[in-house]
Amino acid sequence: MFFRPRRSGARSVVRAAALILSAPVLSTIALSTLVLSTLSAGVAHAQVASAPFNVTNPAYGANGNDTADDTQGIQNAINAVPSSGGEVYIPAGTYYLSGPLTVSNKPIAFRGEGARVTNLIRRGAGDGIVFTSSSSVNQGFAVRSMSFLREDGGGGAAISGSWPTPGAYASLGPVTATIHDVHISAIPWDYNGRFWRAGIVLHNVTNAKIYAFNIHMTQSWPHAGQPDIETGIDIKGASINVQISDGDVSRMHRGVTVRDQSEAIFIKDVETGEGEYGFHLWNAGRGSVISGCHANMANGIRVENTSDVTISNNLLFGNFGAEKNAIKIVNQSWAHGARFRITGNVMHALSPMSNFGIVIDGYSTESLIQGNSTSGMDVGIWLFNPNTTHYIVSGNRNWASPNTFIDGGAGTLNVDNH
Numbered sequence: 001m002f003f004r005p006r007r008s009g010a011r012s013v014v015r016a017a018a019l020i021l022s023a024p025v026l027s028t029i030a031l032s033t034l035v036l037s038t039l040s041a042g043v044a045h046a047q048v049a050s051a052p053f054n055v056t057n058p059a060y061g062a063n064g065n066d067t068a069d070d071t072q073g074i075q076n077a078i079n080a081v082p083s084s085g086g087e088v089y090i091p092a093g094t095y096y097l098s099g100p101l102t103v104s105n106k107p108i109a110f111r112g113e114g115a116r117v118t119n120l121i122r123r124g125a126g127d128g129i130v131f132t133s134s135s136s137v138n139q140g141f142a143v144r145s146m147s148f149l150r151e152d153g154g155g156g157a158a159i160s161g162s163w164p165t166p167g168a169y170a171s172l173g174p175v176t177a178t179i180h181d182v183h184i185s186a187i188p189w190d191y192n193g194r195f196w197r198a199g200i201v202l203h204n205v206t207n208a209k210i211y212a213f214n215i216h217m218t219q220s221w222p223h224a225g226q227p228d229i230e231t232g233i234d235i236k237g238a239s240i241n242v243q244i245s246d247g248d249v250s251r252m253h254r255g256v257t258v259r260d261q262s263e264a265i266f267i268k269d270v271e272t273g274e275g276e277y278g279f280h281l282w283n284a285g286r287g288s289v290i291s292g293c294h295a296n297m298a299n300g301i302r303v304e305n306t307s308d309v310t311i312s313n314n315l316l317f318g319n320f321g322a323e324k325n326a327i328k329i330v331n332q333s334w335a336h337g338a339r340f341r342i343t344g345n346v347m348h349a350l351s352p353m354s355n356f357g358i359v360i361d362g363y364s365t366e367s368l369i370q371g372n373s374t375s376g377m378d379v380g381i382w383l384f385n386p387n388t389t390h391y392i393v394s395g396n397r398n399w400a401s402p403n404t405f406i407d408g409g410a411g412t413l414n415v416d417n418h
């Protein structure tokens, strides 16, 4: 019982409650659908305020069939959405942005016709869509079915959302942010110097779902002149209960980052490639999960000063190189060092030696490393810090990984590792 995930019961309740509560809310997408069906039932036009705000309406002025700047046209449609919320519809076509699109303090859903069908081309430095709510942790924000392509300039996030710091029980609220069927990249393919600093950034979000995404820069990382904070998806602030699934990030410094106090972040079936870190959690809260993911990066998964993380059934390949790691956990105090589960992962170094499979460093306890496979590493599994205690390390296989060092501190079990 020492190794049971102590919070799993509580989290299941929270997630179940979130699912139940999300159904009637679903912010603006459900609202628009409701309005449309109400319309077809013959209800008076006075009630259609929340029907989609089509950016190509002449009253707004965007045009997806010409090369003129569409920033103001789309912004006009955003501005026309009432404070009660609505859907901004961007039909198939190519739209040019010379500045960011901004939404402040109203629920809004952006809908295109599909990634690579509705294309937003960003010229110049800065963000793409910026949503800010300072009034409610549950104010809805959705983006679906469109591409964000940077044509020149660097920096900025393609999609950015920010909410006030959530209070107690915020996790019982509705699904706040939904982002899916989005493609984030740069054009043209052969040019060095055009990329986003981040694909998607969510700050203080409660209950978000990000899925069916493709974030792929055209120039291989490292990008000249770009800071090492480039991230495909960046979850920060005190975010809670975010599900990131079924997508891929490549040619960024990091694939997915979770930081600050963010907790209960579920990362599933996500592929990362051609960068420095696949998945990086640091100074984050408890209860995050990385499962069924794939990284082909210099480092696979890095966890710093973060507790209660499950890392399971991942495939971590890489040209790891000296001092690189498939999985590394490093904690600077007991406050963050408990209850890791590292199970069923397959790790393989493409350029053998001088690199590591699983490394546990610093203050860390009450954890399980079981049924993992490493190959081609100089060191398969390494627990060396006397402050790493009460680990069970069992049934792991280190193929062509000549060194396995399992010492650790008090209460460490080393059973059937080869």
Ligand SMILES: [Ca+2]
Residues within 6 Å of the ligand: 062, 063, 064, 065, 066, 067, 068, 069, 070, 094, 095, 096
């Ligand atoms: Ca245009």
